[in-house]
Amino acid sequence: xxxxxxxxxxxxxxxxxxxxxxxxxxxxxxxxxxxxxxxxxxxxxxxxxxxxxxxxxxxxxxxxxxxxxxxxxxxxxxxxxxxxxxxxxxxxxxxxxxxxxxxxxxxxxxxxxxxxxxxxxxxxxxxxxxxxxxxxxxxxxxxxxxxxxxxxxxxxxxxxxxxxxxxxxxxxxxxxxxxxxxxxxxxxxxxxxxxxxxxxxxxxxxxxxxxxxxxxxxxxxxxxxxxxxxxxxxxxxxxxxxxxxxxxxxxxxxxxxxxxxxxxxxxxxxxxxxxxxxxxxxxxxxxxxxxxxxxxxxxxxxxxxxxxxxxxxxxxxxxxxxxxxxxxxxxxxxxxxxxxxxxxxxxxxxxxxxxxxxxxxxxxxxxxxxxxxxxxxxxxxxxxxxxxxxxxxxxxxxxxxxxxxxxxxxxxxxxxxxxxxxxxxxxxxxxxxxxxxxxxxxxxxxxxxxxxxxxxxxxxxxxxxxxxxxxxxxxxxxxxxxxxxxxxxxxxxxxxxxxxxxxxxxxxxxxxxxxxxxxxxxxxxxxxxxxxxxxxxxxxxxxxxxxxxxxxxxxxxxxxxxxxxxxxxxxxxxxxxxxxxxxxxxxxxxxxxxxxxxxxxxxxxxxxxxxxxxxxxxxxxxxxxxxxxxxxxxxxxxxxxxxxxxxxxxxxxxxxxxxxxxxxxxxxxxxxxxxxxxxxxxxxxxxxxxxxxxxxxxxxxxxxxxxxxxxxxxxxxxxxxxxxxxxxxxxxxxxxxxxxxxxxxxxxxxxxxxxxxxxxxxxxxxxxxxxxxxxxxxxxxxxxxxxxxxxxxxxxxxxxxxxxxxxxxxxxxxxxxxxxxxxxxxxxxxxxxxxxxxxxxxxxxxxxxxxxxxx
Numbered sequence: 001x002x003x004x005x006x007x008x009x010x011x012x013x014x015x016x017x018x019x020x021x022x023x024x025x026x027x028x029x030x031x032x033x034x035x036x037x038x039x040x041x042x043x044x045x046x047x048x049x050x051x052x053x054x055x056x057x058x059x060x061x062x063x064x065x066x067x068x069x070x071x072x073x074x075x076x077x078x079x080x081x082x083x084x085x086x087x088x089x090x091x092x093x094x095x096x097x098x099x100x101x102x103x104x105x106x107x108x109x110x111x112x113x114x115x116x117x118x119x120x121x122x123x124x125x126x127x128x129x130x131x132x133x134x135x136x137x138x139x140x141x142x143x144x145x146x147x148x149x150x151x152x153x154x155x156x157x158x159x160x161x162x163x164x165x166x167x168x169x170x171x172x173x174x175x176x177x178x179x180x181x182x183x184x185x186x187x188x189x190x191x192x193x194x195x196x197x198x199x200x201x202x203x204x205x206x207x208x209x210x211x212x213x214x215x216x217x218x219x220x221x222x223x224x225x226x227x228x229x230x231x232x233x234x235x236x237x238x239x240x241x242x243x244x245x246x247x248x249x250x251x252x253x254x255x256x257x258x259x260x261x262x263x264x265x266x267x268x269x270x271x272x273x274x275x276x277x278x279x280x281x282x283x284x285x286x287x288x289x290x291x292x293x294x295x296x297x298x299x300x301x302x303x304x305x306x307x308x309x310x311x312x313x314x315x316x317x318x319x320x321x322x323x324x325x326x327x328x329x330x331x332x333x334x335x336x337x338x339x340x341x342x343x344x345x346x347x348x349x350x351x352x353x354x355x356x357x358x359x360x361x362x363x364x365x366x367x368x369x370x371x372x373x374x375x376x377x378x379x380x381x382x383x384x385x386x387x388x389x390x391x392x393x394x395x396x397x398x399x400x401x402x403x404x405x406x407x408x409x410x411x412x413x414x415x416x417x418x419x420x421x422x423x424x425x426x427x428x429x430x431x432x433x434x435x436x437x438x439x440x441x442x443x444x445x446x447x448x449x450x451x452x453x454x455x456x457x458x459x460x461x462x463x464x465x466x467x468x469x470x471x472x473x474x475x476x477x478x479x480x481x482x483x484x485x486x487x488x489x490x491x492x493x494x495x496x497x498x499x500x501x502x503x504x505x506x507x508x509x510x511x512x513x514x515x516x517x518x519x520x521x522x523x524x525x526x527x528x529x530x531x532x533x534x535x536x537x538x539x540x541x542x543x544x545x546x547x548x549x550x551x552x553x554x555x556x557x558x559x560x561x562x563x564x565x566x567x568x569x570x571x572x573x574x575x576x577x578x579x580x581x582x583x584x585x586x587x588x589x590x591x592x593x594x595x596x597x598x599x600x601x602x603x604x605x606x607x608x609x610x611x612x613x614x615x616x617x618x619x620x621x622x623x624x625x626x627x628x629x630x631x632x633x634x635x636x637x638x639x640x641x642x643x644x645x646x647x648x649x650x651x652x653x654x655x656x657x658x659x660x661x662x663x664x665x666x667x668x669x670x671x672x673x674x675x676x677x678x679x680x681x682x683x684x685x686x687x688x689x690x691x692x693x694x695x696x697x698x699x700x701x702x703x704x705x706x707x708x709x710x711x712x713x714x715x716x717x718x719x720x721x722x723x724x725x726x727x728x729x730x731x732x733x734x735x736x737x738x739x740x741x742x743x744x745x746x747x748x749x750x751x752x753x754x755x756x757x758x759x760x761x762x763x764x765x766x767x768x769x770x771x772x773x774x775x776x777x778x779x780x781x782x783x784x785x786x787x788x789x790x791x792x793x794x795x796x797x798x799x800x801x802x803x804x805x806x807x808x809x810x811x812x813x814x815x816x817x818x819x820x821x822x823x824x825x826x827x828x829x830x831x832x833x834x835x836x837x838x839x840x841x842x843x844x845x846x847x848x849x850x851x852x853x854x855x
Contacts, residue, residue, distance in 0.1 A: 033102040040337040048144045062088040063121045077628035111135040116158035138394045139339040161621035175642045193526040201586040202594040211505035218502045219271040220278035227492040229483035236449035240270040284443040286561045290491045293440040302430040304461040306349035306377040307390035307422045310528035311519045318512035325532040345529035346388035349377040359426040362396045373428045392422040427461035500556035508583035524611040543590035551579030661703040681706045780828040
């Protein structure tokens with residue numbers, strides 16, 4: 001067991017990493033061993049350093065806390081008790097063997113807290129004396145060679161910060177998890193950051209539910225189409241003066257300008273609640289005259305965004321390409337390891353002087369001096385221990401990548417996004433001219449139409465993007481060529497439309513909007529580099545699922561008048577309020593657990609607590625706080641609450657048991673209760689249960705439906721002299737007999753008539769056809785000892801499946817070997833099959849390096 005070295009004072013943490021007796025001296029002759037985190041970096045760095053170096057990877061963390069123990073010494077300042085990870089013992093042995101042939105070791109793990117901890121653990125486990133740490137922000141020749149020339153000590157303040165985070169997460173997870181097991185049962189778990197993220201989703205879900213519990217109000221909005229002096233059509237929105245009681249000035253669908261003089265046009269979009277009033281407005285519009293009342297011209301500027309941080313890259317990749325957080329990080333990691341971009345885990349928007357100078361040279365050369373403006377952005381939070389750059393290309397002259405050497409379309413898209421953002425950040429602001437046009441209505445004095453025309457006077461940073469596409473991106477129906485008559489002149493009306501709209505609930509979070517909420521500039525919960533892991537964990541724990549939401553159906557009225565037919569047309573269409581796609585929806589289990597944690601652990605569920613904890617971890621990284629004092633201050637009150645809850649016998653599920661009714665035949669009570677994967681129906685006091693799945697809910701489930709659900713597994717007699725059981729699974733009905741399982745998804749039958757002879761006969765016929773189909777796929781069988789060989793036709797050609805008949809596990813599928821395209825299926829013998837299998841076994845195994853999740 002490895003005990004972490006204690007550091008009592010922040011100033012003393014950099015002196016040494018291991019005790020003298022643990023030190024293993026390296027050979028004084030030979031090459032230099034460079035240890036990185038990821039195997040993906042090896043080839044690139046090896047190529048840069050040459051044959052005098054050996055580059056190897058730790059493949060992530062090499063030490064861990066024991067899985068089934070707390071592994072924290074509470075009597076010794078909460079020291080974590082590490083052990084070499086079971087899946088890393090072989091890799092550690094390889095590193096130790098390589099050390100014997102080397103004269104020195106350089107620890108080149110990533111330049112962040114996790115990387116620093118990995119470097120420390122390597123020094124500790126390998127027994128290095130005065131370990132040398134090298135860091136680089138990009139995998140380029142200049143950065144790598146400079147790092148090798150300037151090794152430094154391991155930053156123990158960063159190590160302590162990671163240690164504190166790990167210990168806090170361990171304590172919360174291990175102390176709360178048993179309580180959840182007791183309260184609900186099953187393999188439940190939670191974490192310090194996870195529970196707060198789930199709370200965000202749950203609160204949003206409750207807000208939406210509350211919205212739909214009340215009557216949804218509707219209102220009518222209006223648009224008009226007018227003809228300009230060149231007979232071109234342009235669009236305008238009907239507004240209403242703000243002194244009228246019917247005006248709702250809290251909502252506007254138009255993009256706002258920051259100029260104060262434009263405020264009279266803000267938040268004044270006409271919203272008419274009554275259908276009769278709406279139709280009357282259309283009638284008056286159809287007989288009114290219109291004149292150009294005013295044209296106000298304002299100059300505006302549009303500033304470029306800062307270069308990407310981890311969080312903003314994840315959000316933009318989701319918005320533009322639909323990338324998940326995990327996919328964005330995977331693609332960015334590949335770009336980094338290939339030397340195309342700088343390190344992709346960063347909270348900083350800062351660029352180095354070297355990068356700024358290179359961008360300046362590129363912009364001036366490509367666009368001209370007028371397009372360049374030097375900017376040095378500052379992050380909301382600064383951490384001197386982790387002064388990373390923002391994410392940027394390593395070579396600003398490389399505008400785009402081409403598909404080669406594992407670079408595919410997704411890598412090209414993400415690289416281009418990063419390149420444009422970095423270059424644009426150092427360019428001049430775009431200059432815009434905005435005209436706001438007001439059109440008065442002769443028969444509606446309290447109403448007027450407005451439209452805005454935006455013209456780019458100087459494109460500035462927009463030159464990096466497609467200027468026209470970029471400016472039109474959020475401006476629907478924009479027409480920059482409106483030819484206006486003189487002020488006071490009449491304007492011809494072409495068409496008027498009114499649409500009945502409904503108040504809408506807030507939208508649920510998707511990955512991008514959740515990340516934005518967690519971002520350091522907002523709630524400051526967790527670290528951007530861990531967002532992908534957090535989202536995956538809460539999905540794996542069944543606390544949230546990414547899904548589409550159908551919404552609530554509504555009928556809306558459409559009114560239309562056109563100058564050609566001079567008639568008011570009325571139509572209806574169906575819309576869905578709250579309809580959403582790919583949203584993170586919390587499960588019923590998440591709602592129950594969140595309520596429980598809020599009631600019993602309000603401190604750790606507070607957003608401010610989690611945010612302030614991140615600040616304290618930053619202070620540890622800066623050497624301004626002692627890690628175990630932070631942990632101790634949290635642990636004492638937290639553990640007291642845990643001990644109190646352990647004494648309580650009442651369970652969460654006891655409060656959520658609902659009696660549905662009684663089975664009329666047996667008289668047994670049928671109850672609904674909450675389990676790990678959601679609501680289930682069961683007979684009181686019995687173990688058999690059935691999950692309640694859409695369209696069924698705990699609210700609409702009937703006794704007869706519940707009885708039917710609990711009838712499974714149902715015996716249907718025998719097939720092939722084996723008991724035939726009908727079962728209901730996640731994906732529908734299926735039957736089992738002996739070792740066979742046949743899904744009934746392709747069979748049309750009435751479950752309520754399952755006992756009738758016709759239904760049973762159709763099931764038997766269906767089973768027979770399925771077995772015949774399976775046998776056709778099997779080309780040859782042979783048994784040798786306890787091993788059964790089958791040659792089968794698969795999706796990618798013929799293959800042999802070998803199965804040990806002594807193994808009875810349901811999950812055991814045997815071992816498959818492809819027979820290749822040239823194998824003669826008309827002449828199959830055991831000798832031929834066995835030779836192919838043996839040749840396969842004797843082939844050298846391909847190296848595979850699974851990515852270790854950072855703890």
